[in-house]
Amino acid sequence: xxxxxLVELATDLLEGSMPADERARFDEHISGCEGCTTYLEQxxxxxxxxxMLTEEQIAPDSRxxxxxxxxxxxxxx
Amino acid sequence: MVSxxxxxxxxxxxxxxxxxxxxxxxxxxxxxxxxxxxTNQRVLLHRARAKVRRALxxxxxxxxxxxx
Numbered sequence: 001x002x003x004x005x006l007v008e009l010a011t012d013l014l015e016g017s018m019p020a021d022e023r024a025r026f027d028e029h030i031s032g033c034e035g036c037t038t039y040l041e042q043x044x045x046x047x048x049x050x051x052m053l054t055e056e057q058i059a060p061d062s063r064x065x066x067x068x069x070x071x072x073x074x075x076x077x
Numbered sequence: 078m079v080s081x082x083x084x085x086x087x088x089x090x091x092x093x094x095x096x097x098x099x100x101x102x103x104x105x106x107x108x109x110x111x112x113x114x115x116t117n118q119r120v121l122l123h124r125a126r127a128k129v130r131r132a133l134x135x136x137x138x139x140x141x142x143x144x145x
Contacts (some may be wrong), residue, residue, distance in 0.1 A: 011123035015104060046130040049079050050098040
């Protein structure tokens with residue numbers, strides 16, 4: 001596993017959706033990589049800080065705009 | 078700072094991170110509410126988190142060159 005691959009898999013790991021074999025390769029890489037260890041820690045801090053926000057601080061778009069956005073996104077080939 | 082970063086995200090990424098990380102919904106509820114697949118939800122969430130992380134990094138270390 002490369003650093004670039006590991007960075008892309010950080011959410012898979014933290015969401016608990018990583019297959020065991022991939023998890024083993026993830027652990028093997030990060031145990032010897034200071035940069036990736038730092039990245040994962042920053043990722044956890046980011047999630048924690050995001051979780052400290054209240055809903056009022058994040059104004060969602062109107063429902064219609066969101067639904068449009070998701071429809072467009074799904075329609076993208 | 079974090080809220081500003083989230084506000085600049087594309088709407089679909091913003092909504093996923095809002096529901097999952099701000100409101101703390103289980104990922105299964107997020108994908109049901111938005112009618113997206115588990116994979117899509119995870120990809121959007123990851124992109125959103127990565128952008129917020131980068132915004133924090135820039136904010137905390139503005140003098141240093143930002144790698145990619």
